[in-house]
Amino acid sequence: MIVHRTDPYNAEPPPGALVGQVTPLDTFYGRNHGPIPRMDAASWRLRVDGLVDRALQLSMGELERRFPEREVVATLQCAGNRRADLLEFRDIPGQEPWGPGATSTASWSGVGLADVLAEAGLQAEAAHIAFTGTDVSQEADPPQAFGASISAAKATSGEVILAWAMNGQALPVAxxxxxxxxxxxxxGARSVKWIQRVTAQVEPSDNYFQTVYKVLPPEADPAKADPGEGIILGPVALxxxxxxxxxxxxxxxxxxxxIGYAFAGEDRTVARVDVSSNGGSTWVQADLDAPESAWTWQxxxxxxxxxxxxxxxxxxxxDSTAAVQPESPAxxxxxxxxANNSWARLHVTCHP
Incomplete structure (x- = not known):
């Protein structure tokens, strides 16, 4: 692994390790904002509350017994994936220099979030579903547990799950x-780890990590930006x-x-990949694999x-909407x- 930071642990695999459709557990990228928590599974409970008819407290055993098990093969991608290419254009102080490996794919097993919300009786006015983990980050002031939210429409779609297994094995602590x-x-920041609470509410989460994951204008100072400034990130860009x-x-x-990968977030697929070795004067259309599922890279x-x-x-x-990646990191x-989704570039030297 290419370790960008040890505390908290942040690492990506070397690019060549991602050639397979499903990423092995020990190769899957790790993005953390605080120390990895270790919880007692026997005493752990998932709390479901907010705009629901029946607040729930569910043990792991209750989740397994009361809800059908579901599986989804899905790619997760860090919002900072390929940040290193942006750093070559202009410095970004304090941010990890992620290469193209801050993305990985796994088969996830667990219970459907929609099933759990249905059991709780999700109320009509609930427009957002917020998640709270147990990992506490010092990046927030004051420190707080990592959290995020997604729209209720996304949360009640069949593909969102609460996962306890990964690639057919028990979910690793990491x-x-x-x-x-x-x-x-x-x-990936919306796929909250070490979850302890699911809350149905009218507004998006006010957690620090819901609002920090946004694209600000180039001239903005992140330390002074207005809370409403910028574009909050959700679906992954092509x-x-x-x-x-x-x-x-x-x-x-x-x-x-x-060889490479391509990924279009939400319900889009990749339609074509072009490759050039002469600055884009001519292009070769690459052979493109079918996706493993509607939610994976190709x-x-x-x-x-x-x-x-x-x-x-x-x-x-x-992608399938005919959108194409922008040319330059600038x-x-x-x-x-x-969200660096400019053309992928790689320098090599060829010898006679």
Whole structure:
């Protein structure tokens, strides 16, 4: 793993480790804002409250007995994925230099959030569902538990689950055990780990981490920005990354296989990926895998014939709405370094 920080732990796998459709547990990226909590599963309870007819207190055993088990294969992607490319354009102080590996895919098993909310009797005026974890972060002032919210419409869709298993194994503590939220198609920050409370409410969560994950205008100072300024992040922007060859690789000239991933959040899919080795003068359409599910990335691959010398490989994706990634990091740079979905670029050197 490429460790960006040990306390709290933040790490991503090397790009080449993400070639498979499903990411192994020990390779799945980790994004944390505070120490990893360890809870006693026997005494742990999930509280469901707010705008519901019946507030619930559910043990893990009750969740397993009272609700049907559901499974979803879904890609999670950090809002800071590929921030390193923005840092090359302009500095972003205090932010982790994530490469293209702050994204991973797993098969998640648990119970449907919609089923739990139905049992509680979700009231009509509830427009947002807020989540509160048990991990406390010093980034907030005063320190507070990590939290987030999603729209009630998303929360009651069938794909959002409260997961206790990952890739057919018990959910690791590092990834949110005993229970975490998985919100397919939305930024990873909304898939709250170590969940302890689900609250139905009229307004979005006022948790620090709900409001900090937003794209501010380039001229804004994050420390002084108005709470209402910026675009709150939810669904993942269309994105792609190059996984092989390695960045800075020394390669023989001639045919070279180029492999990557592409991902379009919410209910969009990737329709096409183009790859270039001559600055975009000409493009080759890559072979594109079908998604594992409606909520996963898609891998792509192509063969490029590379001459000797320095080369920049470029990839851009199109989604099912015909949207295409923007060309330059300069067009999407923002002072928190979120949602970089500019063309993926990778430099290599080819020898005769």
């Amino acid at each position: 990834h949110g055990a005993p229970l975490r939220v998985v919100v397919p198609g939305w930024i 994105n792609c990354g190059i996984l092989r060859p390695d960045r800075g690789a020394q390669l023989p000239s001639g045919p070279t296989e180029v 891998h792509w691959r192509t063969i490029l014939t590379l001459p000797a010398g320095e080369r920049e490989l470029i990839a851009r994706a199109w 067009t999407v740079w923002n002072p928190k370094g979120y």
